Amino acid sequence: MSGSLSEVLGAHHQACDEAWAAAEERASEGRWDEAGLLLSAFTGAMARHLSTEETVLFPAFEAATRIRGGPTLVMRFEHDQLRQLFGELEAALAAHDAARFAGAGETMMVLLQQHNAKEEHMLYPACEQVLGADTALSSRVKAGLEGGLE
Amino acid sequence: MPHRGCVMTALALDESPPLHAPLRFFATAPIWGAAAGVLTSLRAERVTASRWTPEAFAVVHVLALGFMLQVMAGALLQLLPVAVGSAVPRVRLLARVSHAGLNAGTLLLVAAFLGAGPGWFAAAGAVLLATLAAYVGAVGLCLARARAIGPTLPALRLAVLALGVTVALGVTLALGLGLGWPVPIVELVHLHAAWGVLGFGLCLVLGVAYLVVPMFQLTPAYPVPVARALPLTVFAGLGLWSVGVPLGVEPVAFAGAAVLAAATVAFVAQTLLLLASSKRRIRDTTAWYWRLGLCCLLLAAASASWLHVGCPPQLRAPLEYATGVFVLAGAFPALICGMLYKIVPFLVWLHLSRRGPGAPLMHQVIGEPGPRVQLVTHAAAVIALAAGAASPLLAAFGGALFAASKVLLGLNLVVAISVYRSDHRPAGPAAPARC
Numbered sequence: 253m254s255g256s257l258s259e260v261l262g263a264h265h266q267a268c269d270e271a272w273a274a275a276e277e278r279a280s281e282g283r284w285d286e287a288g289l290l291l292s293a294f295t296g297a298m299a300r301h302l303s304t305e306e307t308v309l310f311p312a313f314e315a316a317t318r319i320r321g322g323p324t325l326v327m328r329f330e331h332d333q334l335r336q337l338f339g340e341l342e343a344a345l346a347a348h349d350a351a352r353f354a355g356a357g358e359t360m361m362v363l364l365q366q367h368n369a370k371e372e373h374m375l376y377p378a379c380e381q382v383l384g385a386d387t388a389l390s391s392r393v394k395a396g397l398e399g400g401l402e
Numbered sequence: 403m404p405h406r407g408c409v410m411t412a413l414a415l416d417e418s419p420p421l422h423a424p425l426r427f428f429a430t431a432p433i434w435g436a437a438a439g440v441l442t443s444l445r446a447e448r449v450t451a452s453r454w455t456p457e458a459f460a461v462v463h464v465l466a467l468g469f470m471l472q473v474m475a476g477a478l479l480q481l482l483p484v485a486v487g488s489a490v491p492r493v494r495l496l497a498r499v500s501h502a503g504l505n506a507g508t509l510l511l512v513a514a515f516l517g518a519g520p521g522w523f524a525a526a527g528a529v530l531l532a533t534l535a536a537y538v539g540a541v542g543l544c545l546a547r548a549r550a551i552g553p554t555l556p557a558l559r560l561a562v563l564a565l566g567v568t569v570a571l572g573v574t575l576a577l578g579l580g581l582g583w584p585v586p587i588v589e590l591v592h593l594h595a596a597w598g599v600l601g602f603g604l605c606l607v608l609g610v611a612y613l614v615v616p617m618f619q620l621t622p623a624y625p626v627p628v629a630r631a632l633p634l635t636v637f638a639g640l641g642l643w644s645v646g647v648p649l650g651v652e653p654v655a656f657a658g659a660a661v662l663a664a665a666t667v668a669f670v671a672q673t674l675l676l677l678a679s680s681k682r683r684i685r686d687t688t689a690w691y692w693r694l695g696l697c698c699l700l701l702a703a704a705s706a707s708w709l710h711v712g713c714p715p716q717l718r719a720p721l722e723y724a725t726g727v728f729v730l731a732g733a734f735p736a737l738i739c740g741m742l743y744k745i746v747p748f749l750v751w752l753h754l755s756r757r758g759p760g761a762p763l764m765h766q767v768i769g770e771p772g773p774r775v776q777l778v779t780h781a782a783a784v785i786a787l788a789a790g791a792a793s794p795l796l797a798a799f800g801g802a803l804f805a806a807s808k809v810l811l812g813l814n815l816v817v818a819i820s821v822y823r824s825d826h827r828p829a830g831p832a833a834p835a836r837c
């Protein structure tokens with residue numbers, strides 16, 4: 253995995269999207285065992301992604317701009333909303349409830365996609381703007397994301 | 403290191419407006435949509451006879467102002483913080499004022515077309531000028547401040563610029579008719595229609611599609627060169643059209659029409675290709691609204707092209723009517739409905755989730771059957787309306803179906819609003835403070 257922060261994190265968004273699409277398809281077909289494995293892969297990758305942003309990227313941005321109540325606060329709030337929806341998905345999967353899984357999945361996906369769009373079009377470029385080419389930071393971000401989907 | 407303020411002014415990531423700001427537009431639009439269907443049914447002979455009858459103008463403006471612009475104006479207020487990271491200034495006030503002005507202006511204009519008298523044209527022109535100048539100014543300021551990367555921002559900037567041109571041309575026409583000014587009506591109508599439908603409507607769809615097609619359907623992104631070139635190509639075509647039509651230089655106007663048709667076809671082809679490569683394999687009704695809308699755009703481009711190349715004189719009026727049906731009754735309403743069925747349930751969930759856990763999920767706000775039934779009704783309405791080019795009776799039937807489709811849309815939105823209102827949990831401090 254190489255490239256700028258935007259490219260690395262954007263590519264990880266796409267990898268997560270693909271994992272979600274596969275889980276969603278299996279659940280819609282009632283193949284719950286396969287859906288469970290794919291959902292675990294998806295939520296695991298997402299957990300690493302969210303955690304890397306919260307513990308590596310956002311603190312660096314907040315330190316450089318000295319602003320803690322701004323866009324990163326909004327992103328952290330949406331991360332918590334996503335985690336709640338992952339819990340909904342796991343509960344629907346455990347109950348083999350297709351309608352609930354589809355509803356939670358649709359809600360999660362729209363929230364996730366609008367969240368990703370804000371990050372990719374605005375926050376990541378802003379991070380690159382204020383942080384410059386910080387190779388140590390990039391290495392820590394890559395390390396945080398690795399070990400799952402790649 | 404860049405100035406800190408520059409970064410922060412570019413990032414208004416949670417400046418989303420209150421739910422009532424977009425919802426008042428969304429909830430009103432189906433009423434106008436149903437009115438357009440009823441009017442078409444009642445005056446089918448006159449609506450299909452020629453695009454220049456007062457009844458045809460009335461139906462066109464009920465659809466264009468009452469339905470299309472209504473939803474688009476509300477959606478832009480909601481979308482801009484997410485799409486370009488810049489919030490519309492004084493959004494609550496702007497939503498109230500522009501919603502009231504747009505509906506009052508539309509009512510006055512439609513009454514004027516249906517014979518209320520020249521003074522109503524002048525009143526409509528004045529109300530719409532005041533309303534839309536304020537709207538274009540506020541949204542234009544928001545877009546000027548935005549610093550987002552990607553092709554959505556330039557497309558939206560061109561769309562709002564085109565809306566300003568459309569309003570200027572339309573108000574000139576309204577005041578000309580109302581006050582007896584000697585304006586070149588035919589030429590201005592040709593320009594007004596092209597800037598409204600293609601400059602504003604199509605460029606807005608381009609900018610929104612670049613964002614939401616990959617987002618909602620999990621497709622690859624639009625190729626950047628294509629995405630950047632399409633709105634510029636639309637503007638190049640409009641430029642040629644705007645020179646060729648008023649000066650009566652037929653080859654230049656023809657070149658403009660050809661460029662516009664080519665841009666439309668390229669957008670449709672690119673979007674259908676992306677939808678075909680969607681990672682999502684589940685059945686999603688909103689994707690079918692997109693496919694229906696795109697097919698109607700393609701049919702509109704084909705029929706408009708035929709009008710410019712070898713159309714027999716006796717077919718000109720029916721073909722102009724069919725083009726109008728494909729664009730105003732087919733394409734834009736389908737794309738709009740597809741968007742509404744994603745946006746509205748999500749917004750209801752989003753606002754209720756800020757009260758804490760337990761908010762109804764999207765499928766509990768608007769279930770799957772309602773949008774699917776409306777999709778079939780809408781498709782049937784478009785087919786019947788298009789067949790109305792051959793028989794006013796079919797147009798009348800199509801108008802009734804179109805009205806039914808918009809009633810169904812309205813009912814689905816009412817269900818969503820009732821879900822929101824029936825949640826009585828107190829508003830908690832769950833959402834973070836604004837940036």
